Amino acid sequence: MFEDLSSKLNHAVQSLKGEAKISDVNIAETVREIRRALLDADVNYEVAKTFTNHIKERAMGEDVLTAVNPGQQFTKIVYDEMVEMFGQEREDIAVAHTPPTVILIAGLQGSGKTTFAAKLAKYLKEENNRNPILAAADVYRPAAINQIKTLADSINVPVYSIEQKDAVRAAKEAVSMAKSLALDTVIIDTAGRMHVDEAMMNEVAEIKEAVQPNETLFVVDSMTGQDAVNTAKEFNERINYDGVVLTKLDGDTRGGAALSIKTVVEKPIKFVSTGEKLDALSPFYPDRMAQRILGMGDVVSLVEKAQKEFDQEEAEKLQKKIKSDSFDLEDFRQQLQQVKNMGSISDLVGMIPGADKALQDQEIDEDSFKPIEAIINSMTPEERHNPDILNATRRRRIAKGSGTKVQDVNDLMKQFNQMKKMMQSFSGMGKIGQMMQGMKGMKGKLPFN
Amino acid sequence: MGFLEKIGLKKKEKVEKGVEKSRSGIMGKIGKAIAGKDTVDAEVLDELEEILITSDVGVQTTIEIINRIEDRVAQDKYLNSSELQRILREEIIALLKETKSDKPADFKAQFPTKPHIVLIVGVNGVGKTTTIGKLAYLYKAAGKKVMLGAADTFRAAAVDQLKIWSERADVPIIQQGQDADPAAVAFDTVSAAKSRGADIALIDTAGRLHNKKSLMDELAKIKRVMGKVVDDAPHEVILVLDASTGQNAMQQAKAFTSFVDITGLVLTKLDGTAKGGIVIGVSNELEVPVKYIGVGEEIEDLQVFDRELYVNSLFSDD
Ligand SMILES: Nc1nc2c(ncn2[C@@H]2O[C@H](COP(=O)(O)OP(=O)(O)OP(=O)(O)O)[C@@H](O)[C@H]2O)c(=O)[nH]1
Ligand SMILES: [Mg+2]
Numbered sequence: 109m110f111e112d113l114s115s116k117l118n119h120a121v122q123s124l125k126g127e128a129k130i131s132d133v134n135i136a137e138t139v140r141e142i143r144r145a146l147l148d149a150d151v152n153y154e155v156a157k158t159f160t161n162h163i164k165e166r167a168m169g170e171d172v173l174t175a176v177n178p179g180q181q182f183t184k185i186v187y188d189e190m191v192e193m194f195g196q197e198r199e200d201i202a203v204a205h206t207p208p209t210v211i212l213i214a215g216l217q218g219s220g221k222t223t224f225a226a227k228l229a230k231y232l233k234e235e236n237n238r239n240p241i242l243a244a245a246d247v248y249r250p251a252a253i254n255q256i257k258t259l260a261d262s263i264n265v266p267v268y269s270i271e272q273k274d275a276v277r278a279a280k281e282a283v284s285m286a287k288s289l290a291l292d293t294v295i296i297d298t299a300g301r302m303h304v305d306e307a308m309m310n311e312v313a314e315i316k317e318a319v320q321p322n323e324t325l326f327v328v329d330s331m332t333g334q335d336a337v338n339t340a341k342e343f344n345e346r347i348n349y350d351g352v353v354l355t356k357l358d359g360d361t362r363g364g365a366a367l368s369i370k371t372v373v374e375k376p377i378k379f380v381s382t383g384e385k386l387d388a389l390s391p392f393y394p395d396r397m398a399q400r401i402l403g404m405g406d407v408v409s410l411v412e413k414a415q416k417e418f419d420q421e422e423a424e425k426l427q428k429k430i431k432s433d434s435f436d437l438e439d440f441r442q443q444l445q446q447v448k449n450m451g452s453i454s455d456l457v458g459m460i461p462g463a464d465k466a467l468q469d470q471e472i473d474e475d476s477f478k479p480i481e482a483i484i485n486s487m488t489p490e491e492r493h494n495p496d497i498l499n500a501t502r503r504r505r506i507a508k509g510s511g512t513k514v515q516d517v518n519d520l521m522k523q524f525n526q527m528k529k530m531m532q533s534f535s536g537m538g539k540i541g542q543m544m545q546g547m548k549g550m551k552g553k554l555p556f557n
Numbered sequence: 558m559g560f561l562e563k564i565g566l567k568k569k570e571k572v573e574k575g576v577e578k579s580r581s582g583i584m585g586k587i588g589k590a591i592a593g594k595d596t597v598d599a600e601v602l603d604e605l606e607e608i609l610i611t612s613d614v615g616v617q618t619t620i621e622i623i624n625r626i627e628d629r630v631a632q633d634k635y636l637n638s639s640e641l642q643r644i645l646r647e648e649i650i651a652l653l654k655e656t657k658s659d660k661p662a663d664f665k666a667q668f669p670t671k672p673h674i675v676l677i678v679g680v681n682g683v684g685k686t687t688t689i690g691k692l693a694y695l696y697k698a699a700g701k702k703v704m705l706g707a708a709d710t711f712r713a714a715a716v717d718q719l720k721i722w723s724e725r726a727d728v729p730i731i732q733q734g735q736d737a738d739p740a741a742v743a744f745d746t747v748s749a750a751k752s753r754g755a756d757i758a759l760i761d762t763a764g765r766l767h768n769k770k771s772l773m774d775e776l777a778k779i780k781r782v783m784g785k786v787v788d789d790a791p792h793e794v795i796l797v798l799d800a801s802t803g804q805n806a807m808q809q810a811k812a813f814t815s816f817v818d819i820t821g822l823v824l825t826k827l828d829g830t831a832k833g834g835i836v837i838g839v840s841n842e843l844e845v846p847v848k849y850i851g852v853g854e855e856i857e858d859l860q861v862f863d864r865e866l867y868v869n870s871l872f873s874d875d
Contacts, residue, residue: 302828384681
């Protein structure tokens with residue numbers, strides 16, 4: 109169960125209550141909590157140490173604000189520090205003065221290089237009107253060339269590949285090919301390699317030397333743990349990359365590796381990859397990443413996630429219904445279904461700031477919405493569309509049919525009506541926000557929890 | 558020289574190779590502890606914490622290990638650093654579950670039923686397909702009749718990739734090409750394994766993130782249809798974990814087990830500097846053994862997991 113940093117810190121900062129200033133003594137436990145949160149999020153051991161030392165220095169001597177709660181005050185200090193670490197400037201990838209622009213992609217095995225290469229090609233083609241060619245310089249992994257060809261076909265981008273197991277040659281020839289075809293961008297996908305593999309590290313350094321890329325990107329899996337610093341450092345020493353790409357952020361990892369890497373190599377994170385589909389690529393946002401690492405809940409990604417799952421048309425229809433007050437139980441049932449498709453309810457609730465605090469003593473039972481569904485399922489279509497006709501006889505029947513008590517049916521109806529009202533008042537929040545707020549309102553009040 | 562011996566030789570070299578740099582001298586430091594103690598001093602605990610955390614063991618499991626050691630030491634006392642080390646190793650090994658005889662890790666061992674069906678699962682890029690290629694090779698070399706099933710019909714060229722491994726290992730593969738229904742491929746594979754008298758069938762699946770419900774439901778369905786052909790199939794569901802993965806591996810393990818009941822683990826990519834310490838917590842929490850480790854990209858780069866060797870490599874001195 110999610111428990112956000114600020115609520116953890118609320119416990120830890122008890123010692124601050126009644127103190128005027130933050131000092132070495134009263135801050136110790138708080139710092140320990142922060143450190144643990146960072147380690148739980150996979151921030152490297154040394155990096156976490158350095159980071160918490162910074163926090164300590166920054167907080168020391170500050171007044172304990174009585175206006176806000178000390179947990180929040182600390183969370184803000186930690187959050188600000190982290191956002192600052194990540195750097196505010198958004199850095200684009202380089203463009204060559206004389207085309208083609210050459211982009212070299214490197215990283216460990218399985219980090220997501222090939223998929224990213226194809227995504228980048230699509231992105232540059234669609235957003236920047238470029239004409240890219242992909243170079244298949246992974247000459248080792250079985251079917252790697254087929255994989256990149258299949259992806260390239262789906263986005264109508266050419267691939268250059270050779271039969272021989274010579275990655276340097278494949279890369280070099282791809283650049284020549286781009287020149288002769290007047291293509292303005294070459295994206296070189298290389299084989300995954302271990303940073304301790306001398307021969308393979310030499311190879312990628314040789315490729316870099318041979319093609320003199322304008323941009324070299326290091327691709328790293330966001331689920332990486334403590335070892336992220338070793339690999340990021342080693343690759344940086346060998347190929348001095350310009351930027352980092354974080355992949356698989358559509359998972360539920362906290363992604364502390366991002367902070368570790370940023371700290372030890374001081375290179376910007378340029379892209380994040382968020383899915384297997386080729387359009388799942390986005391710029392890096394330091395604030396969102398900091399929130400994610402700290403488990404602070406991320407409304408932005410919640411809304412984005414929701415937007416993906418929700419059909420736009422459906423959503424507009426729903427919006428109208430809410431406005432005109434004709435949102436009925438059938439709509440509600442469909443909403444529940446969609447929310448369930450988006451992932452686990454605890455994860456979703458965890459993304460709403462404050463929600464996990466409100467719910468922290470209550471384990472979220474993934475099945476807790478089942479009785480609600482059962483009740484609605486036991487209604488006739490007419491009853492769902494027009495809940496006002498639910499008299500005592502009908503409610504008794506529904507309770508029996510759904511294996512619940514009449515009181516449960518009554519509670520659900522009461523909550524449903526309150527939720528409808530709430531949804532109307534949350535009109536600025538986007539659909540899913542309304543939905544989640546509505547459901548949150550229901551949680552805890554229903555007898556099923 | 559037989560391949561098992563070869564592995565035996567490679568074993569030490571490969572598993573301990575990456576550990577050398579970072580760990581040297583740490584046990585030496587722990588060795589500073591003085592004889593006859595019934596508590597572990599703070600300095601030792603700090604060292605221990607650092608070793609375990611930087612190996613991705615995780616805060617919670619680290620605390621558990623430290624508590625166990627403090628309990629043991631309070632009871633048994635220790636005389637010197639080697640005794641403390643022994644206690645430490647024993648306690649960590651105890652968290653790693655043992656393999657069971659109906660799911661043997663030894664390639665020569667008899668399976669309780671024929672065909673023995675194994676489903677391989679995990680998130681994207683951890684090394685599922687490669688592990689299947691290696692397992693096929695090792696089982697075949699041990700005299701088993703092996704069959705592969707290409708139920709990753711989603712990722713580009715995944716079927717081609719497994720096909721190449723089936724050629725390398727020289728074992729048959731059942732496939733329906735890209736975009737086919739993975740459950741149908743799984744069904745076919747199990748049927749073919751049964752009708753052609755295979756000893757073992759290994760079924761590859763598409764990598765999927767554990768928080769995507771529809772993909773996890775699909776996996777549950779793949780598993781379900783297998784049982785319609787052979788009773789109790791699959792007999793094993795193996796989760797592949799990448800040694801470089803941090804604390805998220807625990808979430809992965811919990812989610813996969815809630816959909817398809819994991820029975821064993823494979824820890825891949827131990828040929829780098831990552832230690833994969835999260836398997837200690839995962840093995841303990843899910844009560845499943847680590848069966849194999851992956852130590853490279855070649856077909857023979859797979860070893861039966863050895864708890865002692867693994868724990869030693871966490872603390873290796875040289
Ligand atoms: N160094 C090293 N590389 C490995 C190991 N196991 C797999 N790999 C590499 O990791 C990459 C991904 O391996 P795959 O077997 O394709 O992984 P997968 O889990 O099947 O991937 P998807 O099907 O795409 O989810 C490949 O480049 C493999 O060669 C290992 O033990 N060590
Ligand atoms: Mg695969």
